[in-house]
Amino acid sequence: xxxxxxxxxxxxxxxxxxxxxxxxxxxxxxxxxxxxxxxxxxxxxxxxxxxxxxxxxxxxxxxxxxxxxxxxxxxxxxxxxxxxxxxxxxxxxxxxxxxxxxxxxxxxxxx
Amino acid sequence: xxxxxxxxxxxxxxxxxxxxxxxxxxxxxxxxxxxxxxxxxxxxxxxxxxxxxxxxxxxxxxxxxxxxxxxxxxxxxxxxxxxxxxxxxxxxxxxxxxxxxxxxxxxxxxx
Numbered sequence: 001x002x003x004x005x006x007x008x009x010x011x012x013x014x015x016x017x018x019x020x021x022x023x024x025x026x027x028x029x030x031x032x033x034x035x036x037x038x039x040x041x042x043x044x045x046x047x048x049x050x051x052x053x054x055x056x057x058x059x060x061x062x063x064x065x066x067x068x069x070x071x072x073x074x075x076x077x078x079x080x081x082x083x084x085x086x087x088x089x090x091x092x093x094x095x096x097x098x099x100x101x102x103x104x105x106x107x108x109x110x111x
Numbered sequence: 112x113x114x115x116x117x118x119x120x121x122x123x124x125x126x127x128x129x130x131x132x133x134x135x136x137x138x139x140x141x142x143x144x145x146x147x148x149x150x151x152x153x154x155x156x157x158x159x160x161x162x163x164x165x166x167x168x169x170x171x172x173x174x175x176x177x178x179x180x181x182x183x184x185x186x187x188x189x190x191x192x193x194x195x196x197x198x199x200x201x202x203x204x205x206x207x208x209x210x211x212x213x214x215x216x217x218x219x220x221x222x
Contacts, residue, residue, distance in 0.1 A: 033210060040120070042201055042212040043155075058209060090155070092210070097143045097162055100203075100210055102155045 002026050006091045006103025013081040013110045021076040021106050023091030029101070031094045032074040033058070034066065036087040037105075043090060049074055081110045115204045117213035125221045130174075130189040132216045134202030137183060144185045145203040146176055149215075155201070161185065172196070192220045 007022045025032065030051045035043040035058075045058030049068040063085060065077040074093075078085060088107050092100040118133040136142060146158040159170025166178045172195075176187045185202060197220045202213040 035212070040214060042117075042214040045209055045211065048209050056209075059211075094205075094210070097205065099145055099157045099160050100205075104154050 004091055004093055004101050004103040006089075006106055008106060009104065011106060011108050013078070013108065015081060015083060015110060017081050019078050019081065021078075021089055021091070021108075023074045023076065023103060024072050025074075025093040025101070026072065027093060027101065028071060029093035029095050030071070031096070031100075032068065033092045033100070034064070034074070034076045035090045035092065036060065036085075037090060038087050046076065046089075078108075083110045086110045115202050115211055115213040117200075117202050117216050119216050120214065121217045121219065123219040123221060124192045126194055127191050130187070130192045130196065130218065132187040132200050132202075132218065134176075134185045134187065134213060135183055136185060136202070136204045138204065141180070142204045144176075144178060145205070146170065146174070146185075146187050147201045147203060148198050149201065150198045158187070158200075192218075194220050194222065196220055 004025045033048040034046040037043050044060050046064050047066040049055045052071050055066050086109050088105050090105050091103040094100040115136045144161040147155045149155050158174050159168045161168045161178045169175045174189050199215045199217050201215050
């Protein structure tokens, strides 16, 4: 099993560009989430999903969009990148009340 | 609403001395609680988890944590610090649908 696969690992964008961060899991987990990690702030929840076709906003959803068409995939879209979105992004999946399994992270720089 | 507070942003200990990383949570019901560790430029690794079984939870690498409902605390301890324990530690609380991180505690271990 691959676990949680997150791509790309590194990305540089220009302000105003859009892009999609990919996340896939092969553990048949119903819950998937996206976080951003900034120094001194821990991991903050952007969006999450409790199953295919169901998504909800987390703590910092502005500027990001998600969809969940299958159990396996949960892409995160940056609609118009801004320097404030420079961060490290993590995708995670889990079952009810279980621990989360994380991808390796995407280091995004917006210039 | 669920939230988690890590009481120290930075803890420094000498090698061989005990480690205490403090975490308090707020919850309207009994949550699941976790500790994760992140070594520099690495992903997140689960140390231990509490999911309403034994209140004293043992994890990997000699770490353990005690769930105290009356104090709404879930402090992480280790009897004797090792140089390899230097990392960032995150306390995490999860209700059914999302998972919330504390801001993190950076542990420094001095030789």
